[in-house]
Amino acid sequence: MGDRSTVTMRIWRGDATGGGFEDHDVEVSSGEVVLDVLHRIQATQAPDLAVRWNCKAGRCGSCSAEVNGNPRLTCMTRMSVLDPAEPITVAPMRTFPIIKDLVTDVSFNYEMAKRVPPFKPKPKPPDGHRMFQEDIERVQEFRKCIECFLCQNVCHVIRDHEENKPHFAGPRMFIRYAELEMHPLDSGDRRDLLQQQMGLGLCNITKCCSEVCPEDIHITDNAIIPLKERVVDRKYDPIVWLGKKIKGRRLAGDK
């Protein structure tokens, strides 16, 4: 793409009652991202175009949308990777109810977050907690999550199945459960809940969530599969599991 050119942005406009795609011809400068172009449309053509955004640096996870059908952060999608000869479509995330234009109602995720039993620390030793880098690295990977909800958006358990939402926490929440389960200081056990109420078993490991994660978190391999293993482990033989957990703790404590 040269220094300046004109592209057609085909943007979904509408609200809960309905809507459709609307074309906007707009100038693009080199280096710009999709969000820059949406802002230009707001400033020059459609001041009421609804777009949710904050940091414009890939760190807050607010500006998720589907660009040419691909779930992306619009602030991290360079215009130069899109074919300027064709209209570029920008649509809201499909899994969540529409509020207006590109803004969806993501409250499902916040409701599911409320149902996560919180961090439950072990008693603090007199000289404070000690943890080692190698013990926390796995959990730190999950904590990179910026809550863009793109993984929830592409998860086919809920993408076209509204009826599954009440009993399916989704990939975002699974990594939250995984981070708690694998936290060196946590003493809680959320495995029954995961299996019985959060729908862990509904995930059939298609890895769509991992593919769209802008933070490259290995959601399926590092969180969901280990959680499934832990749940299965427990189902087969809780006494063996208990022994392991106690032993595991003692080992961690010995460090």
Next chain:
Amino acid sequence: MAEHETHEFDVIVIGAGGAGLRAAIEAQAQGARTAIICKSLLGKAHTVMAEGGVAAALGTVYAEDNWEVHFRDTMRGGKMLNNWRMARFHAQEAPERVLELEDWGALFDRTEDGHILQRDFGGHRYARLAHVGDRTGLEMIRILQQKAVAMDIDVFMETTIVRLLKDGDRIAGAFGYRRESGKFIEFKSPAVVLATGGVGKAYKVTSNSWEYTGDGHALGLWAGADLIDMEFVQFHPTGMVWPPSVMGILVTEGVRGDGGILRNGSDERFMFDYIPEMFRAETADNEEEADRWYTDRKGARRPPDLLPRDEVARAIVAEIKEGRGTPHGGVYLDIASRRDPEYITRRLPGMYHQFKELADVDITKEPMEVGPTCHYMMGGLKVDAETAAATVDGLFAAGEVAGGMHGANRLGGNSLSDLLVFGCRAGRGAADYARAIETRPEASADQTEEVAREALEPFERTDGENPYLLQQKLQGTMQALVGIIRAEDELHKGLDALGELKERAGRVTAEGNRLYNPGWHLALDLRPLLATSEAIALAALERKESRGAQTREDFPQTDPELGKINIVLRMKNGEPYVDRGPLEPLPQDLRSLVERSP
């Protein structure tokens, strides 16, 4: 009367960044019925952008570190204009507040022996910043957010407050609208904590997000509170400069803390030419010593690349002005030639990703191009150090919207610690205040009616001003006339331009309806943006000296007499009024701490 929903609480907290969340957690823990009101979704506030770390004298890397050294560094960094009571509480309580996060589940990077690892940053004598790679703010906001959720604190997301309500001289609540529906909402509450952050969106080149429109500064001012130190706007030395669409995005000071250095367009390490007298004794004056410091803290002095932010930003501006900049008008920040790729990607994964994705630059192979970006507001509501109470009964302020803690310049890492320490104090102060009142204040209905009517005016105009255009004009004005380097004639021009923009903002228009309408939201955000910008320009004009972040071309020296006062802004007869207030002198025991040689 405009119909609206009404909610009653003991304490409402406006803003859900670190300060707001910490305040709400404390208020709720003290038994106050507490609500958080935020403009964005929960967990998206600007704290999420903080990269390098949270400063606290934990002494895990250097046992010599303690609150006294942290206090000294903070006061010197602030050019002695800090509210010393705040700086003292801050230095003393930051370690406890950081360790508490660990009790709530935070996972900071570790030392070899399993403690919290601390990183070097500008102006801090010892490695003092607890961190998680370069995403410390994300870790903090997530932990605080999850704590708030676990405590069942009510959260009103995507809700903007446009006015504080009063009953006589006391705060009685707040009034605003839900961004989603555009419908009005009233909060009745005897105590209000402002935790709204800063006003970076008044500038063209900024690291701040759209939310940073000076809401709390303006809400406080309009409610009768005093603002102090509004002339001190921090320009972070290192923001991205290329491509234009990413200009201003922050590049963490951690790059320099971890070994990166600044070079000009001729590849010279220019910072050696800009060591101020105040820091001469503790700063290396040659490359060999500066490089040795990373491995020999006792035998070598700190590199000048790690001077406080105001010094580094000014030096960069001077180099560029003298024609020694890079092709895209910045300077080079080079870590590629100094550290191996594995180290860089482990310590600075966010920076690696950001440059790779947005600028096609591999920071493990080539230098970054950087320049100053508007980053932080030192000025804000004048508060009591102990309770964070503002000068209006029932009003509290914490974090960036509060003034005094950082004086004329904030050290990197002191913001995350500030918001924990004073967020906690504000939450407690507000809860105590709410508990002690005998009769709950009641705002008269005419206040909310007036605000609602004003808020809807943009819809009634068919051919008014475009709010986006006005914001761009404001940003251009502030950048050019009230920016890093200031002068009297420019400040006057700036104030004239702001006056004209205020008038045009009175004719601003909104298209469409009230449902999630960003044009209308911006039309309303222009009011606090303009009010806060005007306060900055007025204060900058009044302080006829250069100190910290205030650089006056026409008054290049520091004036000891002006070191004894704060510039104060308050409303008088509907207009902002500039006053001076005495700065409480530093007691002798603390003075000797600050004057202690390095």
